[in-house]
Amino acid sequence: xxxxxxxxxxxxxxxxxxxGKAIAQQLTQQGVKVIGTATSDSGAAAxxxxxxxxxxxxQLDVTDAESVATVLKAIDESYGQLDILVNNAGITKDxxxxxxxxxxxxAVLDTNLKSVYRLCKAVMRGMMKRRHGRIINxxxxxxxxxxxxQTNYCAAKAGLAGFTKALAQEIAARGITVNxxxxxxxxxxxTKSLTDDQKExxxxxxxxxxxxxxxxxxxxxxxxxxxGAAYITGETIxxxxxxxxx
Amino acid sequence: MSTIEERVKKIIIEQxxxxxxxxxxxxxxENDLGADSLDTVELVMALEEEFETEIPDEEAEKIRTVQAxxxxxxxxxxx
Ligand SMILES: NC(=O)c1ccc[n+]([C@@H]2O[C@H](COP(=O)([O-])OP(=O)(O)OC[C@H]3O[C@@H](n4cnc5c(N)ncnc54)[C@H](OP(=O)(O)O)[C@@H]3O)[C@@H](O)[C@H]2O)c1
Numbered sequence: 001x002x003x004x005x006x007x008x009x010x011x012x013x014x015x016x017x018x019x020g021k022a023i024a025q026q027l028t029q030q031g032v033k034v035i036g037t038a039t040s041d042s043g044a045a046a047x048x049x050x051x052x053x054x055x056x057x058x059q060l061d062v063t064d065a066e067s068v069a070t071v072l073k074a075i076d077e078s079y080g081q082l083d084i085l086v087n088n089a090g091i092t093k094d095x096x097x098x099x100x101x102x103x104x105x106x107a108v109l110d111t112n113l114k115s116v117y118r119l120c121k122a123v124m125r126g127m128m129k130r131r132h133g134r135i136i137n138x139x140x141x142x143x144x145x146x147x148x149x150q151t152n153y154c155a156a157k158a159g160l161a162g163f164t165k166a167l168a169q170e171i172a173a174r175g176i177t178v179n180x181x182x183x184x185x186x187x188x189x190x191t192k193s194l195t196d197d198q199k200e201x202x203x204x205x206x207x208x209x210x211x212x213x214x215x216x217x218x219x220x221x222x223x224x225x226x227x228g229a230a231y232i233t234g235e236t237i238x239x240x241x242x243x244x245x246x
Numbered sequence: 247m248s249t250i251e252e253r254v255k256k257i258i259i260e261q262x263x264x265x266x267x268x269x270x271x272x273x274x275x276e277n278d279l280g281a282d283s284l285d286t287v288e289l290v291m292a293l294e295e296e297f298e299t300e301i302p303d304e305e306a307e308k309i310r311t312v313q314a315x316x317x318x319x320x321x322x323x324x325x
Pocket of ligand 1: 039087089183185188
């Protein structure tokens with residue numbers, strides 16, 4: 001068993017900001033080459049800037065099968081391998097179920113859940129052949145606990161946990177692990193829109209009494225990607241300051 | 247140059263880790279050669295690479311025996 005991640009190649013979706021950016025940066029610190037994605041070309045260029053010679057940014061829409069195929073082909077041509085897939089891209093479109101629009105249901109399920117099906121399927125062949133791979137899906141504490149106003153998001157994130165366990169069982173014998181990291185409330189654009197009242201109510205339930213930092217989620221992802229985590233599969237690591245202990 | 251049959255059998259031997267004499271034409275991958283469903287998926291991947299072709303899922307699902315693999319490749323090989 002190798003003990004270093006030096007020279008491995010990772011794809012991190014949604015690496016332009018927030019949690020994905022922290023994951024991409026921490027992976028490069030382990031010597032991993034990272035392809036980070038954003039939805040826009042300018043976002044991709046900014047990723048290339050911060051990754052420097054440790055990787056590159058690429059434009060990717062996880063809801064578009066063709067876009068996924070293009071990025072994976074480019075990775076294959078430039079790097080010839082993919083060791084780590086981090087499915088981090090995600091969106092919220094919150095509303096009470098009674099007010100939820102079909103479009104908002106579909107967009108959240110497609111971006112947060114079907115995207116993971118798409119990407120995992122696309123990387124499977126290479127990982128199976130090389131008998132090595134790490135897939136880490138970023139789910140959420142609310143996939144376990146539920147949260148009013150987020151039926152779509154909670155359904156997608158809970159779906160991710162089931163998907164992860166099923167795929168983990170399918171491919172464990174091929175040296176590929178599949179796990180989730182479930183963040184609680186993390187200080188990113190996604191939580192910027194919370195009002196002070198909302199934050200106060202949330203803090204009352206978080207034993208750590210603060211938001212988590214993206215780097216604290218990234219650390220769990222890097223661990224699951226590391227050689228030392230080879231025997232962990234189908235699991236969810238919760239990173240939530242004690243908000244939910246499951 | 248080996249025949250298609252020889253090449254297909256060689257891949258089956260390698261992929262499934264079975265002995266040459268076990269790879270009879272009528273042998274079923276799952277029932278006779280100890281393959282599980284993922285092994286057969288990998289076997290099809292290996293055939294695709296050896297014969298530089300893409301086997302559609304509907305067709306791949308029908309390739310369950312040594313003979314079915316040989317037949318598929320024979321009917322679809324361009325070279
Ligand atoms: N922040 C939290 O408190 C929290 C809690 C639990 C779980 N999470 C999960 O953690 C992950 C990252 O969240 P975050 O807070 O870092 O989010 P964020 O700051 O809002 O960033 C979202 C990222 O996803 C990308 N993205 C959005 N739609 C996409 C699409 N269709 N195709 C490809 N990429 C797309 C964005 O790209 P652009 O920059 O180009 O838009 C961006 O890089 C998400 O899966 C989220 O559900 C977050």
